[in-house]
Amino acid sequence: MDVAAKVTSKGQVTIPRAVREALGITAGDQVVFRVESHRAILARSPNLLDLAGTVPVPAAKRGVSWDEVRRVTQATRSEARR
DSSP, rough: OOOOOOOTTTTTTTOOOEEEEEEHHOOTTOEEEEETEEEEEEEEEEGGGGGGSSSSOOOGTTTTOHHHHHHHHHHHHHHHHO
């Protein structure tokens, strides 16, 4: 699908309805632009909160604070570099 749109003097572009519908983009959604050579690719950014609960966490790891996760990760990386 090729759809044209104009760039305003402020560098803004309205995403055409056909493109929004094809990508499932609605008001408030975030999009990402990837530049490859002389071409830009537009994609809808996934809402990472939609992924919550999709990865099983072992019972022993549940409830561990982020500070502890970072500490253990840093220690593991330091040991791996040796």
